[in-house]
Structures are given as C-alpha cells and as structure tokens.
Amino acid sequence: MFNFDVVPGDSVLNILRNSRGDVLDIVARTYRSHESGETINPDSYFLRFPEKPDSRIIALPAFLGAEAGLAGIKWISSFPRNTESGIPRASAVLVLNDYETGYPIALLEAANISAARTAASAAVAAKALRPDGCTGTRVAVVGGGVIARNICDYLHAAGCAPDAYVVHDLHEPSAHALAEHVRATQERPASVTSDLGAALEAETVVFATTALEPYVHRPFAAGQVVLNVSLRDLAPEVVLGAQNVLDDVEHCMKANTSPHLAEQLTGNRDFVSGTLAGVLNGEVKLTADRPVVFSPFGLGVLDLAVGAFALRKAREAGTAVSVPNFFGETRRW
Structure with a gap:
C-alpha cells in the first residue's frame, strides 16, 4: 500500500519509443472511455506570469475510472524562450494516485508522456x-x-x-x-x-x-x-x-x-x-x-492512461526506482 516509485525520463522515453503501437491503442481507447462518461477530466488550471506572458505552468487533474483504479495530475510548464538556449520548451511531472486509498503511488517524468499522448x-x-x-x-x-x-x-x-x-x-x-x-x-x-x-x-x-x-x-x-x-x-x-x-x-x-x-x-x-x-x-x-x-485541447486522462502503461513497463523492466519510507506516517496511532 505504501510503495512509491519514481520513473526517470530515460526510462519513460525508452518505453514509449518502443511502444508507439500500444500508445496509439491506449489513446483511442481512452477517448472512447471519456466519451462514454467513464472518466473524470476537470478543467485544466493555468498559472501565468505577468512578466512572461508567453509562459505558463498547467495542472491537469483527472480520474481514469474505477476499473483502472487511478487518479492523478500532470504538472507541465511551457516556457517557449527555453528554445533560445537549445533546451525543450516543456517540462513536466505526472503523479499517479491509488483510487482505493488516495495515496500517491508514483512520480514519472512526463514531458515525454505528454508529447507521446499529444502526438498519438x-x-x-x-x-x-x-x-x-x-x-x-x-x-x-x-x-x-x-x-x-x-x-x-x-x-x-x-x-x-x-x-x-x-x-x-x-x-x-x-x-x-x-x-x-x-x-x-x-x-x-x-x-x-x-x-x-x-x-x-x-x-x-x-x-x-x-x-x-x-x-x-x-x-x-x-x-x-x-x-x-x-x-x-x-x-x-x-x-x-x-x-x-x-x-x-x-x-x-x-x-x-x-x-x-x-x-x-x-x-x-x-x-x-x-x-x-x-x-x-x-x-x-x-x-x-x-x-x-x-x-485537441489535451486531456489529462490521456496522460494518466499512457503514464500508467509506462509505470507498469518500468516496473517490469526494473527501471522504476522505489523510494523507501516515502510516507512519514503509515498508521493513525
């Protein structure tokens, strides 16, 4: 119950590059689930900066449905001027939460997840x-x-x-x-x-x-x-x-x-x-x-679905990094 994994970007990138057919199927299937009302996808929340009108950080909360048993949130920044220094415009993390307890179970580097689900x-x-x-x-x-x-x-x-x-x-x-x-x-x-x-x-x-x-x-x-x-x-x-x-x-x-x-x-x-x-x-x-x-405005449920796939593959490959004692207290008394 209290396991917590971190999946670094190189692991996410390798998994997704070798799984584009799977990602295409996941995205199509998740669109259908969302259309049928099985998921919850609230509004995205934009953090903007008066002195950087072209930049923003966006929170995308979502619930993938009871069968998947996952909720979560993507926190993604878009800073276009990064490209002037030769670095990517966007960076992101994805937090996955267990639906039964609400506890977070993993943190994944998510710029690659976001790019993959957008492209798919x-x-x-x-x-x-x-x-x-x-x-x-x-x-x-x-x-x-x-x-x-x-x-x-x-x-x-x-x-x-x-x-x-x-x-x-x-x-x-x-x-x-x-x-x-x-x-x-x-x-x-x-x-x-x-x-x-x-x-x-x-x-x-x-x-x-x-x-x-x-x-x-x-x-x-x-x-x-x-x-x-x-x-x-x-x-x-x-x-x-x-x-x-x-x-x-x-x-x-x-x-x-x-x-x-x-x-x-x-x-x-x-x-x-x-x-x-x-x-x-x-x-x-x-x-x-x-x-x-x-x-496509971009749906958080797509990030969750692709992120859940990446987490499973990373665990299978041994590239997910377990963080012992991530939660300070695991009992009420």
Whole structure:
C-alpha cells in the first residue's frame, strides 16, 4: 500500500519509443472511455506570469475510472524562450494516485508522456479522418519542435505514409532538423519551405507551434485535413469554414483557442461537428465538400492512461526506482 516509485525520463522515453503501437491503442481507447462518461477530466488550471506572458505552468487533474483504479495530475510548464538556449520548451511531472486509498503511488517524468499522448491523438485523428490513408498526398508540418517530431513519428507508426513531408518553421534550423529526422527515420522525402502559403496547400496540415494568436486567415479547401494541435494558429473565420472535430468540446472552448474565438464571434457552437471519439464510434459523419479541422485541447486522462502503461513497463523492466519510507506516517496511532 505504501510503495512509491519514481520513473526517470530515460526510462519513460525508452518505453514509449518502443511502444508507439500500444500508445496509439491506449489513446483511442481512452477517448472512447471519456466519451462514454467513464472518466473524470476537470478543467485544466493555468498559472501565468505577468512578466512572461508567453509562459505558463498547467495542472491537469483527472480520474481514469474505477476499473483502472487511478487518479492523478500532470504538472507541465511551457516556457517557449527555453528554445533560445537549445533546451525543450516543456517540462513536466505526472503523479499517479491509488483510487482505493488516495495515496500517491508514483512520480514519472512526463514531458515525454505528454508529447507521446499529444502526438498519438493527432495520429489517431489522422487515421480516422483519412480512412483511405495518406498515399498520394503530402503532409505539411508547421513548427519544427519536439511535438512536431513526435507527431511525425506517430503518423508513421499509425500507417500514415504520405508521398512527402514539407516543413515550415520561422526558425529555419529547426525546420531542417525535422526534415532530416523524417528522412532518416521514415526514408521518405521531406523538404523545407520558407513559404507558409505553400505549406498550407498540402492535403494534411499539422500545426505544432507556440503561437499565442491566429495568423492563418486563408480558408482550407475541401478534402484537406488540418491537425490543429497548437490550437491558436487559425483565425475564427477559418474554423467557421470547416467541419470541426474536437477532443472535448467544453475543454476546447476556453483560453482563446481557435474554436473558442469562433464561439465568441458567433455566440454559438453550431460549427462543431462532434468529437474524435464520435468519429471513431461512427456516430459523427463528415462530408467531402469541406475541410476538416481537428482541435485537441489535451486531456489529462490521456496522460494518466499512457503514464500508467509506462509505470507498469518500468516496473517490469526494473527501471522504476522505489523510494523507501516515502510516507512519514503509515498508521493513525
């Protein structure tokens, strides 16, 4: 009952890199569980800093359900200026709690968990929204950071095999690094463009930036699939011109995300077609006459599900570090 494990980042990273197929299944399954009401996913809580308006630390509490027997919280920071020093923008920890007693049972390095679940959600969406696959198409990635790299890895793991990738980033070295990563890991053509407009013409467009407000005002065309992972790149009129699939409607309609701006502009949510789980379950039908935009706000239940998997694998591999006597008192008297 009073065991407590710490799972360091190198263990988490190795587990997830070798388990992308499992993570894709976990994310899809957790979306369905969340849709059916088996999980609890309260609002995320944002700690902001007046002198650093681009930075924040976010708390994502969640309950994975009685069958899983786990609750927990991810505490993740996003400090975009870190990249100027060559270090990742995000860092995070995940605490897992036992549902029976409420006691925490583990602490995991979670930047890798967060990146994996984010990328897997994008790949699950791509597979669902492009059921005929990506052959004969191009994938454009706007943003060349850690999340973009993970998305490319998970698209590959999900069987998305485009004819080519094109990468756009304001920081050209990052764009070239991502293109080289795709060429090396997928043996697939990948080029870099400084022309955002050219990137936006690809059949599938992935946004993985740190943008704080919209800069894309041109509409997408029928048949295009947009993975709006960074959530704030698209102007509301672009959202209104598309079929919109969200991971969780209430969660997406806050913090001035592109869907939230569209709601503020129109005063309604009529532009929302449904959730990704609804698409997976066959309950949401999309048409070919308009583009599709997938906007995932990011659910704490996904972090818990992927984190629980990483904890189990780390224990099996002996890479979870047990902390003796973590709890100072284990008896009331």
